[in-house]
Amino acid sequence: MLEILLPTVLAYLPYAAVAAFTPGPNNILSLHAIAQNSWHEGKKVLYGIAVGFLCVMSICGIFCWGLAQFLPGITTILTYLGAAYILWLAWHIAKSQPDNAAGRQASFLQGMALQFINVKIYMYGLTVFSAYVLPVSKNPLFAAGNALILTLIGASGFLTWGLAGGLLQNFIRKYFRPFNLAMAAILVICAIQILI
Numbered sequence: 001m002l003e004i005l006l007p008t009v010l011a012y013l014p015y016a017a018v019a020a021f022t023p024g025p026n027n028i029l030s031l032h033a034i035a036q037n038s039w040h041e042g043k044k045v046l047y048g049i050a051v052g053f054l055c056v057m058s059i060c061g062i063f064c065w066g067l068a069q070f071l072p073g074i075t076t077i078l079t080y081l082g083a084a085y086i087l088w089l090a091w092h093i094a095k096s097q098p099d100n101a102a103g104r105q106a107s108f109l110q111g112m113a114l115q116f117i118n119v120k121i122y123m124y125g126l127t128v129f130s131a132y133v134l135p136v137s138k139n140p141l142f143a144a145g146n147a148l149i150l151t152l153i154g155a156s157g158f159l160t161w162g163l164a165g166g167l168l169q170n171f172i173r174k175y176f177r178p179f180n181l182a183m184a185a186i187l188v189i190c191a192i193q194i195l196i
Helices: 002-021 025-095 101-105 108-116 119-133 140-167 169-174 176-195
Strands: none
Touching: 002 119, 002 140, 025 108, 025 119, 025 140, 025 169, 025 176, 119 140, 140 169, 169 176
């Protein structure tokens, strides 16, 4: 099984890397949480994102072949739920104040919950499993190994964005309102992209 794992990962790595590092709900939330809370408090949301991400990748890997027949209905529901949640998150970031902005954002449960309605990672997982993993092997251990690898690739993206938030923390605090409005605008664009 290990002899087929590396070629499979190398096949989907370019797609996974692009998906992991482009702006999306996880990356924006990570950047915002660390910039507003520092690593000490902001890491809670990162842990939540990581746990939720692994859960979703596991669901995608284990149930991909079953979901494929129901994909249109599931995709439509997830699209609207995901866009609504992202818009809600954008609203809260835009209207937040320096003293309370991150308190709501730096939540383990909020980071984890985002994963279950984040259409971007469902599409990421479903694409990789259906196009790259399942054609090679339908073995549950192979799927589980790829779910872990996909989570690590995704984590490298949101941790990089979180690091940027930490490095730019003083700048972001000085320009709190314009920064939050820019982050909210990016999230609105993400929601629009999901819907079109």
